[in-house]
Structures are given as C-alpha cells and as structure tokens.
Amino acid sequence: MILIGNGRMITRDPANPYYENGAVCVKGNVIVEAGDFIQLKGKYPEAEFLDAVGGVIMPGLINTHHHIYSAMARGMSIPGYAPKNFSQILEGLWWRLDRKLTLEQTSLSACATYLDCIRNGVTTVFDHHASYGSISGSLQTIAEAARRMGVRTCLCYEVSERDGEEKAKQAVKENFDFAEYAQSEGGDMLKAMMGLHASFTLSDQILEYIVSENKKGIGYHIHVAEGIADVEDSLKKYGIPVVKRLEDRNILGSKTLAVHCVHINEEEMDILRETETVVIHNPESNMGNAVGCPKVLDMYAKGVLLGLGTDGYTSDMMETMKTANVLHKHDTKDPGAAWGEVPEMLFANNARIAGRFFDTPLGVLRPGAAADIIVTDYIPLTPMTGENYNSHILFGMSGRSVVTTMIDGTILMKDRKLTQTDEEELLARSRVQAAGLWESIRGIDR
Structure with missing residues (x-):
C-alpha cells in the first residue's frame, strides 16, 4: 500500500474535486481512497509514504x-x-x-x-x-x-x-x-x-x-x-x-x-x-x-x-x-x-x-480508479482553489513540472529519476539507430 500526500490535490472527481492538503491511497494497481492528507495518514499508518512536498497531486x-x-x-x-x-x-x-x-x-x-x-x-x-x-x-x-x-x-x-x-x-x-x-x-x-x-x-x-x-x-x-x-x-x-x-x-x-x-x-x-x-x-x-x-x-x-x-x-x-x-x-x-x-x-x-476502450476508470482520483497518478513541483504564487486550478495548470505548469509518475500502481519516476529504466543507455542506443535510419532515408535520393 502506498500513500501519496502532503500536497494540493486535483482529483477530477466532481464529488470532491480539490483538496488544499490531499492524499491518495493505492493498493495494488487501484486507488482505495482519496481525501484529506491528515485523515488518510492516520487511517493508513502502515502505508509506504510518498511525500508530494507541497506540490500538486493529479491524475495521470x-x-x-x-x-x-x-x-x-x-x-x-x-x-x-x-x-x-x-x-x-x-x-x-x-x-x-x-x-x-x-x-x-x-x-x-x-x-x-x-x-x-x-x-x-x-x-x-x-x-x-x-x-x-x-x-x-x-x-x-x-x-x-x-x-x-x-x-x-x-x-x-x-x-x-x-x-x-x-x-x-x-x-x-x-x-x-x-x-x-x-x-x-x-x-x-x-x-x-x-x-x-x-x-x-x-x-x-x-x-x-x-x-x-x-x-x-x-x-x-x-x-x-x-x-x-x-x-x-x-x-x-x-x-x-x-x-x-x-x-x-x-x-x-x-x-x-x-x-x-x-x-x-x-x-x-x-x-x-x-x-x-x-x-x-x-x-x-x-x-x-x-x-x-x-x-x-x-x-x-x-x-x-x-x-x-x-x-x-x-x-x-x-x-x-x-x-x-x-x-x-x-x-x-x-x-x-x-x-x-x-x-x-x-x-x-x-x-x-x-473509458470507451479501457475497463478501469482513468483520469480521476477516486476509489476504484486506476492508480495512474502524477505529482508536480508547482507551488502557486497566488491562491489556488477548486475554482481556478485549471488556470494554474495553464499558466504555471508544463510537462517538465512533473516530478513523480505512477502507472498501474508502479512508481516509474520519483524525484525526476526513472526507477525502472536505464535512461542513458536507452537514449544512447536510440541515437545510434536514429543515425542509421537517417542514412537509410537519405540513400533514397542517391
């Protein structure tokens, strides 16, 4: 069980869209609960804790x-x-x-x-x-x-x-x-x-x-x-x-x-x-x-x-x-x-x-949804609320604001470090193959 918390949380769940200090609890590959950080921290003391450090917790x-x-x-x-x-x-x-x-x-x-x-x-x-x-x-x-x-x-x-x-x-x-x-x-x-x-x-x-x-x-x-x-x-x-x-x-x-x-x-x-x-x-x-x-x-x-x-x-x-x-x-x-x-x-x-193709609900933080969760390092300079968080995303975040990515309950990136992949080795091999592809394409004109 993993608890991701201590950050502003956008759930995309109309019933509870935003928490000023939220948390989401994951068991296996699904979300079991999303809510107030202090309450969930007390409810799941045995869970591995992933600290959002005041950033923004969102669905993938x-x-x-x-x-x-x-x-x-x-x-x-x-x-x-x-x-x-x-x-x-x-x-x-x-x-x-x-x-x-x-x-x-x-x-x-x-x-x-x-x-x-x-x-x-x-x-x-x-x-x-x-x-x-x-x-x-x-x-x-x-x-x-x-x-x-x-x-x-x-x-x-x-x-x-x-x-x-x-x-x-x-x-x-x-x-x-x-x-x-x-x-x-x-x-x-x-x-x-x-x-x-x-x-x-x-x-x-x-x-x-x-x-x-x-x-x-x-x-x-x-x-x-x-x-x-x-x-x-x-x-x-x-x-x-x-x-x-x-x-x-x-x-x-x-x-x-x-x-x-x-x-x-x-x-x-x-x-x-x-x-x-x-x-x-x-x-x-x-x-x-x-x-x-x-x-x-x-x-x-x-x-x-x-x-x-x-x-x-x-x-x-x-x-x-x-x-x-x-x-x-x-x-x-x-x-x-x-x-x-x-x-x-x-x-x-x-x-x-x-949702027309996948069985598990995606794009939302609520019980039963897929444990596809991201954390960004965005700290707002103006008040962030349940009414204006899309504006904060639009003007304050980019993809590279993401520091942690979980998919299907597995943490694939933590603190901007890939956990399952040797990024340097992968990209080095990609560069070699790309160079070969370029030469192959250019050869059409010869």
Whole structure:
C-alpha cells in the first residue's frame, strides 16, 4: 500500500474535486481512497509514504493521438526536402521514414517515446503506427516496449494503399492479429484498434474488405480531412465529403477516433455527433503542417465528443493544452474563447474517450480508479482553489513540472529519476539507430 500526500490535490472527481492538503491511497494497481492528507495518514499508518512536498497531486494525463514511429525524425534533415504543402510533407518525410523503419528502430522509438511520456506525466497513450518496411510484428514490438516501460497504451497500424493493395492487406492482418493478442494477453494495460491512414489513401474496396473482416467490431483510428487534399480527393472520386464517405462505409461510431477534422462542414459535424464518433484535436501539428485550424468550438457546441492529442509533435499534454487555448483565441479573434472547452477536452473528455476502450476508470482520483497518478513541483504564487486550478495548470505548469509518475500502481519516476529504466543507455542506443535510419532515408535520393 502506498500513500501519496502532503500536497494540493486535483482529483477530477466532481464529488470532491480539490483538496488544499490531499492524499491518495493505492493498493495494488487501484486507488482505495482519496481525501484529506491528515485523515488518510492516520487511517493508513502502515502505508509506504510518498511525500508530494507541497506540490500538486493529479491524475495521470492521457494522449488520445500519438505517432511513436516519428520519434527518430527529431533533428533529421533530408537533402532537397522543402515542402510547400501537407501532401509534400507526407510524401517527402513521413512516408520515406516509415518505409525504412526496422523493428529494432520501432522498438527504440517506442521506448524513447514512452520514456518521454513518463517524464511528462502522460500515463495512457493511443498510438497510430506505420512502418511499411517492417509491417508484421510491429505492433507486438511496440506492445513489448510499452510493457517494458510500464505505460498503458492502445495501439493500431495505419492501413494505407499508398504502397499497393498487398501491403495494405498485410497492414489489415497486423491489426487483427494484434487485436487478438491484446484481447487475450493485454489485460487493462494494452488495447487495440484498427488503424486507417486517411480517406485519400483508402479505396472503397479496401474499406469494404476491412469492415467485412472486422468480426469483433474493434474501433477505427483514422485521420480525417487533415489536409484539403483529402477533401478534394473524396469529392472528386466519390462526390461526397470525407465524413459522409466514412459514414457510408460503416467506419464511424462510438469507438472510432476521427483525428483532426480540419476541413469539415456543419453537416459532417452533425454526422459525427449522431454517430457518437470521437474527434481528436492536435493543435501543434495543425499549425506546424499549416493545414488550418479546425472549427473545434463549433463542434464542441454541437455536442461532438472532442479529445486532445499531439500527433507525435510532443509528449507534453500541458504544452498541447496551452497551444490549443491560444490557437482558438487567435482563430476566433475572441480573447474569451476556449477557456473552458480546452481544459475539458484534456482532463474530462480524454478520460471519457479512454473509458470507451479501457475497463478501469482513468483520469480521476477516486476509489476504484486506476492508480495512474502524477505529482508536480508547482507551488502557486497566488491562491489556488477548486475554482481556478485549471488556470494554474495553464499558466504555471508544463510537462517538465512533473516530478513523480505512477502507472498501474508502479512508481516509474520519483524525484525526476526513472526507477525502472536505464535512461542513458536507452537514449544512447536510440541515437545510434536514429543515425542509421537517417542514412537509410537519405540513400533514397542517391
């Protein structure tokens, strides 16, 4: 039994949202009680005590769209690569990279990314993988990395016909094979989805094949109308916008993650709401790729369930929250915009989304919830209360404020020191593999 206490505590439990001096008691991999520190200290005197030292105790954060495979691109340059639009970014960078990834590089990308998540207090990750040079076994490779690092995760492989029908069907098989494994062996630490790249790289034939083979009804994880080319392709080939096409092909639903949705109209927003499809917003990626700003606040007002992800851009969900907050103020030219919607996306909706896939409640500190808990070193310079703690997070914290991370009842980082991983050795191996990957990618142009 572990007692984490002696700090301000944000529970995300509407019944008891905030404690000025709180504590949470963990037994095994679940929370048994959350409440006042002095009371719980007296009630559980035998518990191992982890001192928050006046910092902030919070539920672990959830990232609902990540790209582990992109990790080794950090710092890479490709001769002649000077993209002018999103299609050129995909073709000139990401599709080149994923065709060259080996399983060893995928493993190290996963370990390094999960390490970064632990450091930033992210305890659950929904990942969308691609490695068209090494398809078979790639999800199992990432799952092994997740288990080794101790991070809760939901995985899929992005099916695409960009390299032909045969590889697309290999990708479909990789998803289904992994889904069987996750169902039998993953417990509540490992889940699976069917990954789809995007409408413009998927024919009706492959979509019909996937749906017909999806006997167990696993959910879909797909990029939707991220770039304008996706919309133009759907209108030209099928005479309908992307969301309508996906609805007609039976892709939408309560366990589908529609990522981005930058270029959709009001009718498509209504379809997303009516089908209970989840939309994942990735503000840094949308800005960095210059694809536009999705009408997130309009979707929110319509009742679409919106989550927050990073699209591989970062593993710092607090940074992503800050970016989303200012992006929608800038886009709407309204300084009052997004104050409530963006924190709800990160702290409430991401937990609701995770609840559609994982059995144990996540993103909350209350009895019966998963023991996914973080502690930050933030000490407020102004009064912190149950009414203003989101403002303190927004303006006072970042992912690197996290000093302690517990996932599934195991302390993976304490006082900023990784407890289960040799960080120096892992990152040294990652650098060697990244250098090899870069040379391999550059060799395409020779």
